[in-house]
Amino acid sequence: MALEFIVITNNPLVQEKFADELNVDYEDIPFRDVLCKVRDLIHKGHRLLTHPLSGSVKPHETPYKSVLVTTKPSTMDLGEVSIIENAIITADKFAEKFPNMPQSVKEDFQLIDCTLITSGIDAVLRR
Amino acid sequence: MAKIKVVHYVNQFYAGIGGEEKADITPELRVGTVPAGDALNKAWGEEAEITHTIICGDSYFGENMDKASAEIMEMVKSTGADMFIAGPAFNAGRYGVACGTIATNVKNTLGIPVLTGMYVENPGADMYKTQIYIVATKDSGAGMRDAIKKMAPLALKLARGEKIEASCVEGYIPNGVRVNLFEKECGAARAVKMLIAKLNDKPFVTEFPMPDFDRVEPNPAVLDMSKATVALCTSGGSVPKGNPDRIESSSASHYGEYDITGVMSMDGDHWETAHGGYDPVYVNEDGNRCLPVDVLREMEASGRIGKLHNKFYTTVGNGTAVLSSKAFAEEYAQKMINDGVDCVIMTST
Amino acid sequence: MVKEIERAGLPVVHICTVTPISMTVGANRIVPAIAIPHPLGNPALDLEGEKHIRRCIVETALKALETEVDDQTIFDVKY
Amino acid sequence: MKLELGNIIINDIQFTNEGSKVENGVLTVNPEQIKSLVLEDSNIESCEVFIARPGESVRITPVKDVIEPRVKVEGPGGIFPGWIAKVDTVGSGRTNVLKGAAVVTTGKIVGFQEGIIDMTGPGADYTPFSKTYNLVVKMEPVEGLKQHDHEYALRIAGFKVACFLGELGRAVTPDEIETFEFDNLVESAKKYPDLPRVAYVQMLQSQGLLHDTYVYGVDAKRTLTTIINPLETMDGAIVSGNCVSSCDKNPTYVHLNNKVIRELFKAHGKTLNFVGHIITNENVYLADKERSSNWSAKLAEYLGCDGVIISQEGFGNPDTDLIMNTKKIEAKGIKTVIITDEYAGRDGKSQSLADADPSANAVVTGGNANQVIVLPPMETVYGHLHFVDTIAGGSANNIDAHGNITVEIQAITGATNETGFHNLSAR
Numbered sequence: 001m002a003l004e005f006i007v008i009t010n011n012p013l014v015q016e017k018f019a020d021e022l023n024v025d026y027e028d029i030p031f032r033d034v035l036c037k038v039r040d041l042i043h044k045g046h047r048l049l050t051h052p053l054s055g056s057v058k059p060h061e062t063p064y065k066s067v068l069v070t071t072k073p074s075t076m077d078l079g080e081v082s083i084i085e086n087a088i089i090t091a092d093k094f095a096e097k098f099p100n101m102p103q104s105v106k107e108d109f110q111l112i113d114c115t116l117i118t119s120g121i122d123a124v125l126r127r
Numbered sequence: 128m129a130k131i132k133v134v135h136y137v138n139q140f141y142a143g144i145g146g147e148e149k150a151d152i153t154p155e156l157r158v159g160t161v162p163a164g165d166a167l168n169k170a171w172g173e174e175a176e177i178t179h180t181i182i183c184g185d186s187y188f189g190e191n192m193d194k195a196s197a198e199i200m201e202m203v204k205s206t207g208a209d210m211f212i213a214g215p216a217f218n219a220g221r222y223g224v225a226c227g228t229i230a231t232n233v234k235n236t237l238g239i240p241v242l243t244g245m246y247v248e249n250p251g252a253d254m255y256k257t258q259i260y261i262v263a264t265k266d267s268g269a270g271m272r273d274a275i276k277k278m279a280p281l282a283l284k285l286a287r288g289e290k291i292e293a294s295c296v297e298g299y300i301p302n303g304v305r306v307n308l309f310e311k312e313c314g315a316a317r318a319v320k321m322l323i324a325k326l327n328d329k330p331f332v333t334e335f336p337m338p339d340f341d342r343v344e345p346n347p348a349v350l351d352m353s354k355a356t357v358a359l360c361t362s363g364g365s366v367p368k369g370n371p372d373r374i375e376s377s378s379a380s381h382y383g384e385y386d387i388t389g390v391m392s393m394d395g396d397h398w399e400t401a402h403g404g405y406d407p408v409y410v411n412e413d414g415n416r417c418l419p420v421d422v423l424r425e426m427e428a429s430g431r432i433g434k435l436h437n438k439f440y441t442t443v444g445n446g447t448a449v450l451s452s453k454a455f456a457e458e459y460a461q462k463m464i465n466d467g468v469d470c471v472i473m474t475s476t
Numbered sequence: 477m478v479k480e481i482e483r484a485g486l487p488v489v490h491i492c493t494v495t496p497i498s499m500t501v502g503a504n505r506i507v508p509a510i511a512i513p514h515p516l517g518n519p520a521l522d523l524e525g526e527k528h529i530r531r532c533i534v535e536t537a538l539k540a541l542e543t544e545v546d547d548q549t550i551f552d553v554k555y
Numbered sequence: 556m557k558l559e560l561g562n563i564i565i566n567d568i569q570f571t572n573e574g575s576k577v578e579n580g581v582l583t584v585n586p587e588q589i590k591s592l593v594l595e596d597s598n599i600e601s602c603e604v605f606i607a608r609p610g611e612s613v614r615i616t617p618v619k620d621v622i623e624p625r626v627k628v629e630g631p632g633g634i635f636p637g638w639i640a641k642v643d644t645v646g647s648g649r650t651n652v653l654k655g656a657a658v659v660t661t662g663k664i665v666g667f668q669e670g671i672i673d674m675t676g677p678g679a680d681y682t683p684f685s686k687t688y689n690l691v692v693k694m695e696p697v698e699g700l701k702q703h704d705h706e707y708a709l710r711i712a713g714f715k716v717a718c719f720l721g722e723l724g725r726a727v728t729p730d731e732i733e734t735f736e737f738d739n740l741v742e743s744a745k746k747y748p749d750l751p752r753v754a755y756v757q758m759l760q761s762q763g764l765l766h767d768t769y770v771y772g773v774d775a776k777r778t779l780t781t782i783i784n785p786l787e788t789m790d791g792a793i794v795s796g797n798c799v800s801s802c803d804k805n806p807t808y809v810h811l812n813n814k815v816i817r818e819l820f821k822a823h824g825k826t827l828n829f830v831g832h833i834i835t836n837e838n839v840y841l842a843d844k845e846r847s848s849n850w851s852a853k854l855a856e857y858l859g860c861d862g863v864i865i866s867q868e869g870f871g872n873p874d875t876d877l878i879m880n881t882k883k884i885e886a887k888g889i890k891t892v893i894i895t896d897e898y899a900g901r902d903g904k905s906q907s908l909a910d911a912d913p914s915a916n917a918v919v920t921g922g923n924a925n926q927v928i929v930l931p932p933m934e935t936v937y938g939h940l941h942f943v944d945t946i947a948g949g950s951a952n953n954i955d956a957h958g959n960i961t962v963e964i965q966a967i968t969g970a971t972n973e974t975g976f977h978n979l980s981a982r
Contacts, residue, residue, distance in 0.1 A: 044406075049842070068840075078494050087871070111665070119839050293981065307964075308980055308981065314975025322753065322891075337918075338906075338911055346486065357538075405512050415530060416517030419533070419534050422527065423534060456479075460481045460483075463486060469486075472489055473489070473503075474490075474491045474509070
C-alpha cells in the first residue's frame with residue numbers, strides 16, 4: 001500500500017510543482033512556524049518522514065522549508081519528537097539574516113528547498 | 128602601564144595560621160602576601176602585584192556564608208584592587224566552594240576580573256565553572272607550582288581584558304563556551320590517535336563532551352503520604368492567564384512561582400501555558416491536563432495526601448532539549464525544602 | 477531539572493510523555509503521561525473520563541513516591 | 556592492491572602564450588587552452604582564468620569546487636571514473652599528481668552561494684587552499700541555464716581542466732613516489748593477527764542540488780552503504796557536487812587526499828590493521844537514515860572491526876545520521892571516534908549539535924562554524940564578491956566602508972572540515 005503523506009511547506013515553488021499530484025499543505029508562514037506545525041503533528045502521532053533540517057543552507061538564512069509527514073496519525077515516535085524539537089532548538093540559534101532578500105535569491109532558496117524535498121518525495125514514492 | 132593591583136583570598140591553612148583547628152577564624156585583611164601570593168608576584172614581575180591578602184577560615188565561611196561574603200566584599204572594595212584571585216584550592220572542598228562563591232560575588236558586584244584555581248573534582252568547580260574562570264590544578268598542594276604557572280599568565284590576560292583562548296590552551300576548566308583554536312595536528316591525525324588510545328583502554332580526552340548524562344541516587348520513599356506535603360512542578364509552562372511574569376516561550380530566562388492557595392482546578396479562564404514547544408490548545412482549554420491540581424485537591428480532601436503545597440514552580444522546557452535549566456531547579460528545590468515540602472511531582476509534556 | 481530536585485534531597489516523580497528522555501535527564505521514578513500536548517488529559521474523552529485517567533496517573537505517581545527504588549524505574553499506569 | 560602516487564611538486568603557476576607544460580616544478584598554463592576546453596560545453600557562455608598564489612592579496616569566491624590535477628600513467632582506469640574516464644576500477648598502478656597545485660572553479664549557480672578562499676590575511680589560516688597554487692577558472696553560463704545544468708557544467712568543467720593540467724605531468728619524473736598497499740581481509744588478518752582491526756566510515760552528503768556526492772558517477776543518495784577500497788577513494792572514485800556551507804563540505808580535492816585514510820595508512824601495520832573503508836550517505840528521508848546506519852554497523856561488524864573512525868559531512872540533519880551510526884556501531888561492541896564540527900552560536904554558548912548520545916564519547920571537532928571573523932579587503936577578487944552578504948555566515952550590510960567583511964567562518968572553504976582535513980578545533 002502506498003504511504004500517504006502531506007507536504008508541509010511555505011515554499012511556493014513546492015506548492016506549484018506538486019499541488020496537482022500530491023497533498024501539499026502550503027501556507028505563507030515563517031520558517032520556524034513550519035517546524036512548529038510539523039512538531040504539533042508529530043506530537044499528535046503523525047510520523048516524520050524527512051529530516052526537518054534537510055540541506056546545508058541554514059535555518060532563517062533560507063526562508064523556506066518543506067517537510068513530509070504521514071497523512072494519518074499513528075503512535076507518536078519518540079525519536080522523531082527528538083529530531084523535530086532539536087531542529088527547532090537549532091533553528092533558534094540562527095537569526096534571520098536577510099529580511100530584504102532580492103527576488104532572485106528567494107527563488108534560488110525556493111529551488112534548493114524544492115530539490116531537497118524532491119529527493120525525499122522520490123524516496124517515499126519508490127519505496 | 129601601571130602595575131596591576133591584585134587582592135588575594137586564601138584560607139587559614141594557606142595563610143600558615145593552622146589546619147582544621149583554626150578553620151573558624153573570621154575574615155581578616157592583611158597588607159602583603161602569603162607564600163602562594165609570593166609565587167604569583169614572582170611570576171608577574173613588574174606586570175602585577177598582590178598588595179593585600181584576605182584570610183578566612185573554611186568553617187567560618189561555610190557556616191556564615193552571607194555574613195562572611197559581605198565582610199570579604201567590603202575588604203576587597205577597600206583595597207581598590209584591579210583584580211581578585213582566590214586560592215588555588217586544589218581538592219579542598221569547602222575552600223573551593225569559598226573561592227568560587229567569593230570570586231563570583233566579586234565579579235558580579237564589583238565588576239573586576241577574577242580568577243581561581245582548583246581540582247576538577249572539587250565541588251566548587253562544578254558550581255562555578257560556568258560563571259568564572261577556574262584554572263584546573265592537581266588534587267593537592269604539591270601542584271602549587273603548576274597551578275601558579277597557569278594562573279599567573281591567565282590572570283594578566285583577564286586583568287588587561289585580552290582575548291581568552293580555548294580552555295586547553297589557557298588551562299582553565301571547560302566552561303561550556305566553545306572557543307576555536309588551531310591544533311598542531313590535523314583532525315584526522317587526532318582522530319586516529321584518539322581511537323588507538325580508546326582501543327587500548329588508555330585515557331583520552333574528547334574534544335567535545337556530550338551533554339551531562341550523569342545520575343543522582345534516588346531518595347528514600349515517602350513513608351506516610353497521608354501526612355506528606357506534595358509539591359507540583361512542571362516544565363510544561365503553566366502560568367496564570369496573561370502570563371504576568373512574561374515567561375518566554377522557549378529558553379526562558381526565569382522560572383515562575385505561583386500561589387495556588389484555594390485554587391481547586393487549573394481552569395482555562397485563569398490559567399494557560401507559556402510553553403512554545405507544543406500546541407497549546409489543549410492545556411489552555413484545561414490546565415489540569417498539564418498540572419493536575421484538580422485531582423490532587425480531591426486527594427488532599429480524602430486524606431490520600433497530607434497537603435498540596437501552596438506554590439507550584441513552572442518552567443518551559445522541551446522534553447528533549449539536550450540543555451536543561453539546571454540552575455532554576457537548584458534554586459526552587461531549595462525553596463521547597465525551606466517550605467517543608469516532602470516530595471515532588473514534576474510533570475513534563 | 478528532576479535531577480536537581482532529587483539531588484537537593486526531595487523524592488521526586490517525573491510524569492512525562494517522552495519516557496526515554498526522562499531516563500536521559502536522570503529521573504529515578506518515572507510515570508508515563510498521555511501525549512505531549514496534553515500529558516495528563518485526553519481531549520477525546522469527556523470530562524469525567526479525562527479526570528479518571530488523570531487520577532490514575534497521579535495515583536501511580538504517588539505510589540511511585542511511596543516505593544523504594546535503587547535505579548531508574550518506570551511505573552506503568554493502570555487505567 | 557597497490558597504488559603509487561607520483562608527486563610532482565609544484566612551486567608556481569605561470570601563464571604563457573605557448574604550449575602549457577610542467578617543468579622544474581613550475582606549472583605553465585596557456586589560458587586560451589583552458590578557455591577553449593571549458594567552452595566546448597555549449598552551456599558555458601564565457602570563461603576567465605586567473606592564478607592565485609599563496610600570500611597574494613587575492614580572494615576567490617564563491618568557490619564551487621577545488622580539484623587536484625592528476626593523470627593516470629600506469630594501470631587500469633582513469634581520472635574521475637564515471638565522469639571523465641570510464642567506470643573501470645581505479646586504485647592500482649600509478650597516478651601522477653601535480654602536488655601543491657589546484658584547480659579552483661568559481662561561478663554563481665545560486666545567489667546565496669559562498670565559499671571564500673583568501674590567499675593571505677586572517678582568512679587564509681582558516682582555509683587549507685590558501686597554501687596551494689590555484690588556477691582559478693571563472694565561468695558564466697548561457698542565459699537561462701537551469702541551476703541543475705549549471706552545476707553540472709561547472710563540475711565537469713573543473714574535472715576537465717584538472718585532467719588537462721594533470722596530463723602535462725604524464726611524462727614528468729615525479730619528485731617522490733608514495734606507495735600504498737591494501738591487502739584483502741584474509742591476508743591482512745594473517746599479517747597482523749594481533750593488531751586491532753579498524754575501518755573508516757565516511758558519511759557522504761547526499762540531498763539534492765549543491766548537496767550531492769558521487770561515487771564512480773553514481774549519485775550517493777541512490778546507494779546503500781557499501782565497502783570501497785580506500786585506494787579507490789585516493790584515486791578519484793569519489794567526487795564532490797557539494798559546495799553550500801562550504802566550511803564543512805568536501806571539495807573533490809579533499810576526497811582525493813582524504814586525511815583519515817592517509818593517517819590510517821600511516822598507522823597500518825604498526826598500531827592498527829586498516830581493514831576497510833565504508834561509505835554511507837546522508838539522505839533526507841528518515842527511513843534512509845535508519846537503513847544506511849544499520850548497514851554501516853552491519854558492515855563494520857562484518858569486517859570484524861574493533862574500532863572505526865566516523866566522519867560527517869555538513870550541518871544539522873547529518874548530526875542525526877552521525878549519532879545513528881555511532882550508537883549502532885558502538886552497540887556492536889565496536890569502539891568509535893567521530894569527527895564533526897559545531898554550530899555553537901556566535902558566542903559559543905549554544906547547543907553545538909542537533910543530536911547527542913552518551914555513546915559518542917570520543918569526538919574530534921573541526922571547530923565552531925559560527926565563529927565570526929573580519930576579512931580585510933583584498934587587492935583582487937576573482938569571482939563575485941557582491942554575493943558575500945547573502946551567504947551562509949554572512950548577514951545583510953556586512954561590508955563596512957573600508958571593505959572589511961564580517962562573516963562567520965562557515966563561509967570559508969574547508970574551515971571546519973569534518974574529515975579532519977584541517978587543524979582548526981574547539982574546546
